[in-house]
Amino acid sequence: QDRLTILGSVPNLGFPFFVHMLNQIKVEAEAQGVDLIESDGQNSAPKQTADIEAALVQGVAAIVISPLDVNALAPAIEQAIQVGVPVVTIDRRVDGVEGVLAHVGADNVKGGEAEAQAMIAAFPDGAKVFHLQGQPGAGPAIDRNQGVHNVLDPMADKYQIVFEQTANFSRAEALTVVEAGLAANGKPDAIICANDDMALGAVEACAARGFTDVKIYGFDALPEALIAVRDGTMAGTVEQFPGEQSRTAVQIAVAFAREGTQPAEALVLLTPVVIGPDNLDQAERIGETS
Amino acid sequence: MTGQLAADTPVPPLLDVVGLTKRFSGVTALDNVSLDVRAGEILGLLGENGAGKSTLLKILSGAQSASSGSISFAGRPYAPAGPDAARQAGIVTIYQELSLIPTLSVAENIFVNRAPTGPFGLIDWRRMRRQARDILARVNLSLDPETPVSALSVAEQQLVEIARALSLESRLIIMDEPTSALTETEVQQLFGIMEMLRRDGVAIMFVTHRLEEASSMCDRMTVLRDGRLAGHLLRDGGRVPVPRIIEKMVGRAASELYARPTRRDNAGAVRLSVRGLRTVRAADAPHAVVLDGIDLDLRAGEILGLAGLVGSGRTELARAVFGADPIASGTIRLDGQLIAPMSPADACALGIGLVPEDRKQQAIFAMLPIRQNFSIAALDLFSDGLGVMRPGREGAALAGYRKAMSIRMSSPEQAIDGLSGGNQQKVILARWLARDPKVLIVDEPTRGVDVGAKTEVHQILVQLAERGIAILMISSELPEVLSVSDRIITMRQGRITGEMPAIEATEESLMALMALEARPGDPQ
Amino acid sequence: MTSPVTQRGRGGFDLFRVLKQFGPLLFLFALMLVFAITNENFLTQLNLFNVARQISITGLIALGMTFVILTAGIDLSVGSLLAFCGMVAAVVAKGGTANTLSLSSNAGAGYGWGAALLAAVVVGTAAGFVQGLVITRLRVPPFVVTLGGLTIFRGLTLTLSGGGPISGFTPGMRWFGTGLVGPVPVPVLIFGLAALLCHVVLRYTRFGRAVYAVGGNAEAARLSGVRVDRVLVSVYMIVGFFSGLAAFVLAARLNSAEAVAGIGYELTVISAVVIGGTSLFGGIGGVGGTVVGAALIGVLVNGLVLNNISSYTQQVTIGLILIAAVAFDRWLKARARA
Amino acid sequence: MTSPVTQRGRGGFDLFRVLKQFGPLLFLFALMLVFAITNENFLTQLNLFNVARQISITGLIALGMTFVILTAGIDLSVGSLLAFCGMVAAVVAKGGTANTLSLSSNAGAGYGWGAALLAAVVVGTAAGFVQGLVITRLRVPPFVVTLGGLTIFRGLTLTLSGGGPISGFTPGMRWFGTGLVGPVPVPVLIFGLAALLCHVVLRYTRFGRAVYAVGGNAEAARLSGVRVDRVLVSVYMIVGFFSGLAAFVLAARLNSAEAVAGIGYELTVISAVVIGGTSLFGGIGGVGGTVVGAALIGVLVNGLVLNNISSYTQQVTIGLILIAAVAFDRWLKARARA
């Protein structure tokens, strides 16, 4: 009559994206009838490592984790696997570690590519682009940035990034950075942002100048961004289905921990989708916006 | 004159200062000063507050650098890069503003930078403590060397500084007002040590505002006035009479000093009445005196002198009455009303003022302008109902005291730490005079104040008393106590040991009471 | 013999004595000159008002922080407190935590901007009061108390909001962040008026004098009859008040209160104060310097972004220039002294 | 009549006088007791060594920070410097910035852990030296210099790494982060030895006592012949050295050097020092307290995680308990006084 306990760990609960992820892990854990230890990496690899170590001390049956950094969390995940605790990774895949039970994710590089493609689709004849990057050095910031550049660099003559700055994933910083960008470069056609918070900051900056027709793209498909897309203030946001990822991951982990069921696929990749005004219904959290 | 002296004696001077000038922004503190000191002599360096004495000494000790001029020491040109270099050369200094490190123990302060080491170059704490105890014994200070300096009284700190200086190998010892916080007993002890040093061929430069001391101790005196050399005075077999010193210092014939102010007979009703006052021992001042059943009456319009040796508890009494320290039991009444000042702010509001003895730690705001230092205790008087300052009133009041006490400053906006020690003391006095309290407690009010200004301060105290203010004056200078007070009480070990009208008191009778042993039969 | 020295000394003298008061300001002008040359958009009214609006948030808090630092204290909790007050204001403005995400304002539901503003500043001031009490009564150093506050208020904010933002305020509330009075943005106006008020309080009132005295020498202040504890509690209330006010303006400006707002603000705010010449050891400085310090940081970031300097290089440059600004100030003062 | 009072005073006296030295330690024990009761896994050897390993990184830096704070200085750059030194060590270990992401160690390419370790501590010490020079020569306050350092070193780290991490070290290097000596994790061993060394230096060498003297009263120390500037430069070199050492251990432990490593460490590190009883105004404190302070923070975080307290509540709790720990210490000291 032992109830299983699993660890659910996300990189940073300060951000709504990961709050949603953990909530969905919680929902699925309840549905599966297992106890959940919740862990917040607080944006620090040593902290998330420490949480894993503490969970191992507690004797968890499985670990479901979205690693803050794929490299820095590798030793901790390796350690878990060594002591026989199955690990399922979400969102970011840990390379080079043998024995990860499964990975469920949507590649951030692919997401960045999709975001840029959506912009290109809106401006087939070329466009003047601002690009707001995430926190320098942070995993998703690096990957999303790379995705955007993968697509736009070969077409640099048509799609010129005239202004590229970090706004640290923060709405307030995006507002000030875009204000400066607008002052220096005038109105762009599109602004590509590495998350929704920055996109919403960019919306405010443009609105203040009366530039309501700038197409602004975000990332993460937060409810607030979905509303903005519906209202037409944002052009699109990238949906990576974090909820579905989380739930799937928990299912895989629990099944293995209970019955030793190997997952059908060790790599579940969800294709990121750009949510625009037309496909709002595809967004995972559209239900939260009414 | 310097040249003459040098010609008379075959010994070349140990220290020879020629044409020394020091400028601060706006002030020329020293202007072309020359002097010399020979091995085995005590040279007095005298002058009014702000005359430039400390500045000269700081240059010699490497703490400041001269603007121009040359110095030679032991026959070689001397321009110390810092205090360390001066010490290496054999010059040791006791500064006017105490320069101990409050967070460290007494032993460590004595051995800063030269702690005795044992194997592997590690500090040998036990040896350090033992040696510290020996060094302290030379100045008759029986302190636990482990005591943090922050727990010491000003006098004790002064003695520790002296002890430290004596323990250093030196050919010239510079003492800037070493006696200002000491009572007669300690002063005599210090003089004994100075005599010994003189015999050993050590040269001493000595600054004091107690001219009797200078007159009795110094072989020669160099007098500064307004940063310039005013002249030298020679012992010439006998003592140099004090009036002659004053004449040199102020540049005119001396008026009568320490004249007993005309006797007043206007002591009124009891203002402040203390009964059975006791305090508790504090951990951060573990050796401080514990007041043990103090009874005291202070009348309106009288100046009550409080005499005692260092550590007799005078300061504790002042602090306890002012609410600065908690009291264990006892009552304090002001005009018959039972008051229990919980804090100095309460005491202020009730009309009690305190000029503390430790100027640097407890009175001045070193970096703030003189104006703000002056008005801090009387902000309510210098502001309107809304709490907005009235700079006009404030400035006028300050200007008044500046004149009355001849405070030497370049402007009220100048930071107070640019003032000489004596002038700082005057500003602090003015702070409390401006408050116009009912009861004023002054703890060593003229510490570091020059003769002229001292008389002015005394006169001010007398005037206040005449206006009906009750004054409790603590002073380690018996002549001052004798001349200013109407009535004198003495303390020892936290108790009052005697009381007499000032008119009947003599130094001898006071000393006897101060030294009185605890009465037999009293509980420990 | 010594007169040449005297004359040389006197010659350069007066200039430096005047200049030394304006070290940070001179540096600010120099910096603005460089940016004006390197980018034609820098000196436009639009951009300058942008900068002014940007600095007004941290600037407001920096005004309060000036009081705290003048007493030799510190407040590390301001960033978290800003987030908390902002969230409280948002909850009040939206009339509860439900229905928090609609970007379009639903004016009917909430309690109006007046209540939101009041809530923000009351909560901020109360938080400052509590921290001040812990500092003065329990004798816990300000660094520890407000570091505790930093994590406590962040935790409370996240708890209150559940991690997400609260968005969509009434136009009345948004005016405080985005409105204009004449050509002047409202946040700039608020900041300007607040700075003036603080300057007057610090320089021309009893309370201001007491703040300097406590910072200059707390024991001497106590023995001069200043109620040191009251002054200390007051300064933490003041910085709390300004954190609340800044939170309201920020929320109004972003049309959103975020749980992650204000992270790292404590360092920006303290930098502004310190670059402006206020000593961390208390007793020296003032609000004028703080305004210049805040402007210096704002101009620096803006100029580098305008010139589209890469963010890595930007960080290195910002660090170097901040140090240079203070070094220049010190050099001027040292020259004046010599 | 007075004897009852006296006796009562004496009675409690001695106990409190002894206890007051151990305020933070007592609090730590109490906290451990609570966690031991609430969670059976807390007192296991595995968990305690986990905690010890977790605190060893910030603990190492905190040792260096103790020197700095004892001189009344501060170093805000440690987190960024840690990232920078870690990146330098990684580049050296990998033999360049190419091929940096292979997790499998390619031992042949790099320069070995010895060179990497040396590079990390040399860079750290040199960075401290430069900051110390700016502080002493240009008279820029430590807060400003190291705040500049905070952004400068972060910018340099990002420039050096191009933003990404460098991963995959040799087993020889990884041993420093993950190895064991007997039952004791290597980082814990390093931390323990370093703490011992620092304690001896501070207590039993002239340099150590000079550090206290400078912090107690720099001017008095100067007048007593202490070369204040040299002492100051040295303490920044020491904290730089430890930042480099910690960077190496962290990289070895995570098998990766990240550009975002150490963000916010400055506050954790300073907290450990201050909770351990070292005064931010200098001259009072020591390494023993710092170790206890670091342990207190580590145990607190670990215990809350073990008890599965929600992250938001955790933050509030941590803040409250840190304040309580220091308040308890103050109360003990005040009791001893009465």
Ligand SMILES: Nc1ncnc2c1ncn2[C@@H]1O[C@H](COP(=O)(O)OP(=O)(O)OP(=O)(O)O)[C@@H](O)[C@H]1O
């Ligand atoms: N750091 C400083 N900045 C500006 N002025 C100074 C400074 N130090 C001293 N002065 C000025 O130099 C003059 C001489 O001061 P000094 O301290 O040498 O006087 P002093 O003779 O020792 O007086 P006292 O008997 O009161 O101690 C004074 O006018 C004083 O204001």
Ligand SMILES: Nc1ncnc2c1ncn2[C@@H]1O[C@H](COP(=O)(O)OP(=O)(O)OP(=O)(O)O)[C@@H](O)[C@H]1O
């Ligand atoms: N609460 C306190 N905090 C710090 N120091 C204190 C405190 N109470 C007393 N002291 C110090 O302890 C010293 C003990 O000697 P005390 O002052 O009582 O003797 P005194 O007669 O005033 O002699 P003197 O002041 O000349 O040393 C005091 O001078 C005072 O400076």
Ligand SMILES: [Mg+2]
């Ligand atoms: Mg002097």
Ligand SMILES: [Mg+2]
């Ligand atoms: Mg006394």
